[in-house]
Amino acid sequence: MPGGHASPHTAGHLHPGKHLMDTTPTPAGRPLAVWKGLTVSYVTPWAGERNISRDHLLLDNGGLRYSDEHSEDRDPRGGLWERWDGTYGDGAPQFGPFNSERQHTAMEHLLCQVCARPADRTTKGYLFLEPGRATVSKLEGSRTVQPPLCLPCALIARAQCPRLRNYVALRARKPSVWGLYGTAYVSCPRLAQRPTSSLAVDRECSVAYGTPELPYVLGNQLVREYRRVTIVNLDEEAARHTA
Ligand SMILES: [Zn+2]
Numbered sequence: 450m451p452g453g454h455a456s457p458h459t460a461g462h463l464h465p466g467k468h469l470m471d472t473t474p475t476p477a478g479r480p481l482a483v484w485k486g487l488t489v490s491y492v493t494p495w496a497g498e499r500n501i502s503r504d505h506l507l508l509d510n511g512g513l514r515y516s517d518e519h520s521e522d523r524d525p526r527g528g529l530w531e532r533w534d535g536t537y538g539d540g541a542p543q544f545g546p547f548n549s550e551r552q553h554t555a556m557e558h559l560l561c562q563v564c565a566r567p568a569d570r571t572t573k574g575y576l577f578l579e580p581g582r583a584t585v586s587k588l589e590g591s592r593t594v595q596p597p598l599c600l601p602c603a604l605i606a607r608a609q610c611p612r613l614r615n616y617v618a619l620r621a622r623k624p625s626v627w628g629l630y631g632t633a634y635v636s637c638p639r640l641a642q643r644p645t646s647s648l649a650v651d652r653e654c655s656v657a658y659g660t661p662e663l664p665y666v667l668g669n670q671l672v673r674e675y676r677r678v679t680i681v682n683l684d685e686e687a688a689r690h691t692a
Pocket residue numbers: 561562563564565566598599600601602603
């Protein structure tokens with residue numbers, strides 16, 4: 450169900466006049482994809498989709514860039530994002546990781562990670578599910594790569610996702626954009642004679658926007674920070690929703 454831990458685009462102009470990454474969601478969301486009886490999240494990649502970032506990725510003094518970089522490769526905060534190829538719904542769903550474009554869209558616009566419609570929001574904030582048990586003090590200021598949910602999809606996620614066997618439902622009034630989760634790269638001088646091999650994966654990491662490390666990390670997931678958290682009872686929320 451919800452994509453992996455760790456770990457979205459359409460027409461539209463969020464910032465008219467600027468050349469920015471286009472992550473405007475489709476207004477109507479998506480019909481729920483079902484595979485072998487399981488609902489497949491919007492953010493889940495399919496076997497026919499693959500990360501093709503390495504084809505044109507370079508590292509120079511300014512950090513990572515694509516040799517044929519377009520405005521849509523970089524977000525408004527300067528983060529460079531993975532490139533994916535393939536077709537949504539092609540082959541089997543790959544439960545666990547995220548399709549970075551769709552995670553980005555859902556997280557950027559606070560869309561439900563399952564159906565891509567606007568996430569549920571009340572005066573207490575947006576609805577999220579986290580695995581395990583947690584207190585407000587533990588959640589407040591903690592970070593997440595899991596986009597929020599609408600109430601119907603939160604119930605599906607709880608029923609289907611093994612990671613949510615124990616879970617906490619929360620609302621956050623200010624789930625602030627914090628940074629990127631992705632792959633940090635370093636250059637390999639010994640391999641420099643072969644330009645396509647002169648980049649090496651350093652590690653997977655989270656990096657805050659505005660920091661010196663940001664130019665060296667290729668974004669796979671957008672990270673938000675929970676602010677003004679309230680723990681809620683999902684069944685009571687659902688009952689109120691359907692009342
Ligand atoms: Zn939904």
